[in-house]
Amino acid sequence: MIIGIDLGTTNSAVAIWRDGQSELVPNALGELLTPSAVSIDDDGQSWVGRAALDRLATHPSETVTSFKRRMGTESKATLGKRSYTPEELSAIVLRSLVDDVEAATGERPTGAVITVPAYFNERQRRATRRAGEIAGLEVDRLINEPTAAALAFGLIDKEEREPFLVFDLGGGTFDVSIVEMFEGIVEVRASAGDNRLGGDDFDDVMVKLAEPKLDAADVLDRLPNDRRAALMQLAAEKTRCALSSQNKADFRIAVGDEEFTAEIDTQEFEEAAEALVRRLRDPVIRSLRDSGVDVESLSDVVLVGGATRMPVVRKALTRMFKRFPNSTVHPDHAVALGAAIQAGLLSDGEGLEEIRITDVAPFTLGIEIGMDDAYGGRVNGIFSPIIERNTPVPVSRMQSYTTSEDGQRQLKTGIYQGEARQVANNVKLGELVVPVPPKPRGEVEVEVRFTYDTNGLLEIDVDIPETGFHKNVVIVDEEDKRSRKEIDKSRKALEKLKVHPRDEQVNVAAMQRAERSYEGFTGPVREYIGRSLDNFKAALEKQDPRVIADARESLLRLIDEIEANPPI
Structure with a gap:
């Protein structure tokens, strides 16, 4: 059995997909929400959930809450006679939720879809995956919290929806996602957030x-x-x-x-x-900017997370969007219900055959480079993006670089995730070292391709056209429990993405048709077609499927019009 878990800062919840619908599972107290609290005394006796929270006031040194905020860090909490990492504390809560499902269904779950804030970085996501594995679960998928909420919202009536905004303010984190639903696809257009606001x-x-x-x-x-x-x-x-x-x-x-x-x-x-209310604006603005959607085009503003009940938040949103937000889905339950829908999708659940979801890369991925300054000096430690944040995943992108020194014999660079200009302010994921032929600076080209999937698997291909050298690196958590067979399966699925858009058949056909049309005319018409063709080639270099599709449609529409009504 695969279950859906909302591992929250304040409360956690678990749900299952059963009889064609998502269903929350109550805990031993009959409650649908389990406080994310753990208490352990010197004798090793432990309390989880409501019982632990009740001990917070009387035994604060033996009780801890809000440990989700420290996921992915080396922070530890001492309870009883030992110290616990945030992953271990989260695992205790997860194990309690698994026990609740077993008590309710008579079957012990073996797999789980666990939700994470959309703005969790790779280190925090790996920590969440480890927490599930410590709890004895196979973590089949990590899904972003607003994406899960969007699934729950979308399956209320299964109707198509223009872009809507999911505003997820929980106990410890804040996320915003722009989502669109059409033809059974739940598409996340952009996400932004603040992991230190809740x-x-x-x-x-x-x-x-x-x-x-x-x-x-x-x-x-x-x-x-x-x-x-x-x-x-x-x-x-x-x-x-x-x-x-x-x-x-x-x-x-x-x-x-x-x-x-x-x-x-x-x-x-x-x-x-x-x-605090002012801090809510920046992620909203960033998500709208990244998605290319303006406020007036939003069909809804959907509230998720218990903190959205605060009138101060609802008033701010009403002013910001000039409309009342939508609270159709239960703010405390939506994420867990959506996680169970994803679990149902993974296990071919009844009634979910036509539902698909697409998500985006939460942070930009790239490498460290050096750049010449205006005074003849060299500035190192600069971040060069390869996959930009909010790019739909799975995705593959390639950038070309050249050597920076005369006689350089190797390229050594770090692999990073983040948005900062300086790599020191981003999260380091790994390192690349490749040999290059010793030549004058700038004469050796190095192609670096990043390929990234929904499970956070980052595959890197480095090619040196001059020598035919090729190197493949897979960035995998050193504690990732997935088998080599599973990782190889993910890599095989990514192989088909490793084609530059200019080489895809549909784009090649469009360019060939435009070239033929260009050759068939003279004067201003030829010049007009040529400019349109140049614009399409520029769109291909951006490697953004949405931009390319729009540019291709525009180019072909222009040629259709010219050929249907050719100038005399």
């Missing part, structure tokens, strides 16, 4: 707002720092949730027999959270 940050604002009002400084100062922080965190979350349905709420903490309260109203909270 409900937790609004809780921090709430704490700063309430603390001066509590009149409990003496009592709080006597508490250990971890106990104090836990009390304030829990109170902040409850107050924030209360303000989602009322104009005023009490921020309430209890220390021993004493209780302290501070009244917080919606207006002051919104004013205090203004800086």
